Amino acid sequence: MSDPKLHHYVPRFYLANFLGAKRCLWVYDKHTQRVFAAGPERIAAETQFYRLPDSLDIGDPLLIERAFADLESKIAPIFSRIVTEASNLAPLEKVNISGKERKLLSEFIAAQYFRTVEFRELLAYLMEESGLSEADGSQEERKTTHFVLLSGSGLVEQFAESVFNAIWMFAKNQTGTTLTTSDHPVCIKDYDSKVWLKIIGPLTDGNYIVYPISPSLVLYCKELTFWEKLRDFDLCVSPVVLNDDMAHHENCGQAFMASRFLISCRNDFQQVRKFIPSIGTNMYARDNSDSEAIKRTADYNNKRRRSK
Secondary structure, three states: OOOOOEEEOOOHHHHHHHOOOOOOEEEEEOOOOOEEEEOHHHOOEEEOOOOOOHHHOOOOOOHHHHHHHHHHHHHHHHHHHHHHHHHHOOOOOEOOOOHHHHHHHHHHHHHHHHOOHHHHHHHHHHHHHOOOOOOOOOHHHHHHHHHHHHHHOOHHHHHHHHHHHOEEEEEEEOOOOOOOEEOOOOEEEOOOOOOEEOOOOOOOOOOEEEEEEEOOEEEEEEOOOOOHHHHHHOOEEOOOOEOHHHHHHHHHHHHHHOOOEEEEOOOOOHHHHHHHHHOOOOOOOOOHHHHHHHHHHHHHHHHHHHHO
């Protein structure tokens, strides 16, 4: 069997949960503002994305691609069962997830956060900003830096541990606003649920994960210390059902985090199109404390545009 050449940084089994009525995904391209239909095998993937440079001399240049494929093969049946089970439970009923499954899912969620194009670009930006790498480094250099973080920094493992220890809650969306996903589907929100964050470290200070797992179901993983009062609801279906505004807000998180593609079961991106121009502006700022984060977001986005 030949080695895989098209490497998915968002797994096909996950994207299949967002297939629409005609068994296709609807995709909105943030760069071109174009909408098109695609299958899960054609989106959130790049040729040789995880193939490591020969200069690393590690033996198997597809080491990371094979590791992700192995993890996905273990997760896919667990993920499918959880989506079905959670969708059919009543509020406050618990989803059946064993300790072993929780550990695997935590590793998978952490890997998904760190493995994307968006994170590779964010990492390159932060390295350049701190003077640890040259500005406008080559793709080979970015791959190498990404590989070092994924394989030897310990950051993925720390993130996974914080996810494992978090309080997991599943919220249902029964509105006309279906949940959207993206090419960077694991989003992070701050403790007061107003600011979307791009971070490198584990969950801290009440930060929590927002991870849509189908058009009608979202998983929240809330940092344990701050959200201790919710411990009894761990693994439960939330008593709070999303309304249209809440579903729209979670979709805006996908728009904020996405490198390029927003993905939905419907050809309806009108709301997120309106939100995208506000990214990197003070349109929705709470107060002056947000100004530095807004400035850094605008600078990062401008550098991304210039590099295209």
